[in-house]
Amino acid sequence: xxxxxxxxxxxxxxxxxxxxxxxxxxxxxxxxxxxxxxxxxxxxxxxxxxxxxxxxxxxxxxxxxxxxxxxxxxxxxxxxxxxxxxxxxxxxxxxxxxxxxxxxxxxxxxxxxxxxxxxxxxxxxxxxxxxxxxxxxxxxxxxxxxxxxxxxxxxxxxxxxxxxxxxxxxxxxxxxxxxxxxxxxxxxxxxxxxxxxxxxxxxxxxxxxxx
Amino acid sequence: xxxxxxxxxxxxxxxxxxxxxxxxxxxxxxxxxxxxxxxxxxxxxxxxxxxxxxxxxxxxxxxxxxxxxxxxxxxxxxxxxxxxx
Numbered sequence: 001x002x003x004x005x006x007x008x009x010x011x012x013x014x015x016x017x018x019x020x021x022x023x024x025x026x027x028x029x030x031x032x033x034x035x036x037x038x039x040x041x042x043x044x045x046x047x048x049x050x051x052x053x054x055x056x057x058x059x060x061x062x063x064x065x066x067x068x069x070x071x072x073x074x075x076x077x078x079x080x081x082x083x084x085x086x087x088x089x090x091x092x093x094x095x096x097x098x099x100x101x102x103x104x105x106x107x108x109x110x111x112x113x114x115x116x117x118x119x120x121x122x123x124x125x126x127x128x129x130x131x132x133x134x135x136x137x138x139x140x141x142x143x144x145x146x147x148x149x150x151x152x153x154x155x156x157x158x159x160x161x162x163x164x165x166x167x168x169x170x171x172x173x174x175x176x177x178x179x180x181x182x183x184x185x186x187x188x189x190x191x192x193x194x195x196x197x198x199x200x201x202x203x204x205x206x207x208x209x210x211x
Numbered sequence: 212x213x214x215x216x217x218x219x220x221x222x223x224x225x226x227x228x229x230x231x232x233x234x235x236x237x238x239x240x241x242x243x244x245x246x247x248x249x250x251x252x253x254x255x256x257x258x259x260x261x262x263x264x265x266x267x268x269x270x271x272x273x274x275x276x277x278x279x280x281x282x283x284x285x286x287x288x289x290x291x292x293x294x295x296x
Contacts (some may be wrong), residue, residue: 019285026281030274035266048273052280059284108219117246117253124259137260156258181222188253191260202246205214 007071015062022062026055029072032158033079039153040083042142050086054079069164076158077168080150087146106178114204116189118196127195140190144183151176152183212240217247225254 005024013021033054038047057078058065065074120127127133141149154165155176162180166173217240223229224237241248 017289019282019289022285023278023281026278030277031266031269034269034273038267044270047267048270048277051269051273052277055277055281056284059281059288111218113214113218114246114250114253117249119249120253120256124256124263128260128264134265137264141261152261157261157264159262177222181219184222184254184257185218187261188250188257191257192253202249204246205244 008067011062011065011067011071022059025058025071029075030055032072033075036076036153036158037079037083039141039157040080040146040150041086046083046086046090050079050082053082057082073160073164073168076154076160077164080154080168084146084150106175106182108178108181111178111182112185112189114185114189116193116196116201117204118192118198118201120192120195121197122195133195136194137191140187140194143190144186148179148183148186151179152187155180156184212236214240214244214247217241217244221251221254225251225258 007025007028010021010025010028014025030051034047034051037050037054038044041047041050054075058075065071069077122133127137141152144152150169151165154160154168155162160168162173162176165171165180166176169176171179217224217237220229220233220237224234229237241251
């Protein structure tokens with residue numbers, strides 16, 4: 001952000017009633033917000049609705065933003081809530097909360113073990129750079145179920161901490177951690193089946209339980 | 212350390228959150244276990260792939276509609292006389 005006005009400064013000016021500052025903030029974050037929304041709701045029109053709702057809501061509640069989190073984290077949290085609301089409506093579920101924070105964390109013992117293990121044929125940079133492979137990478141993410149996808153997006157794509165992710169979703173940190181592990185392992189499995197080199201494949205070690 | 216134990220700590224290891232003693236055990240295991248070493252590499256690559264991946268483009272027409280809606284709402288809230296450039 002060298003040489004640019006900081007978010008904090010823009011927030012301050014927007015709070016003081018300066019529309020231009022708010023529009024600069026919107027310009028800064030419309031793409032990440034749209035992208036996050038698009039990846040949660042998996043549909044263009046709904047992603048647009050969620051993005052618009054997010055910024056309208058930010059406009060409405062800016063005075064209440066107490067800057068305990070960064071502006072971007074706050075915004076991504078608002079966007080996540082709006083996107084999950086769309087998903088619940090689509091499924092015909094009541095639009096209350098994602099999943100109760102009281103839900104017991106899933107255990108590590110049931111985390112599926114890696115099956116297909118191989119070195120990849122190409123580097124991540126090469127893979128992201130080509131339309132065809134970029135499309136398959138996006139498809140792998142879309143195949144994750146919602147509760148794992150959202151956590152992976154907030155933590156690994158948007159760079160929220162485990163704690164911020166937990167707060168944004170109303171989940172315990174323990175729950176976020178185990179879901180994040182599942183998400184990463186599932187993506188690894190799918191991508192390695194796509195991009196792994198069969199000539200450099202390894203059989204998983206099997207540790208048989210002691211009798 | 213067994214592969215299962217390594218799996219349970221994979222996040223913390225990759226994100227740099229394990230204490231030095233455990234980290235050493237983890238790395239000892241990796242040094243002698245090719246499959247786990249490759250899984251750790253794969254996980255790192257997986258994260259990089261999405262972190263550095265290309266976000267969706269905002270459709271141009273939508274961007275215009277969005278800013279129009281924001282300006283309208285802003286004027287309703289703050290009054291149209293000031294600062295609406």
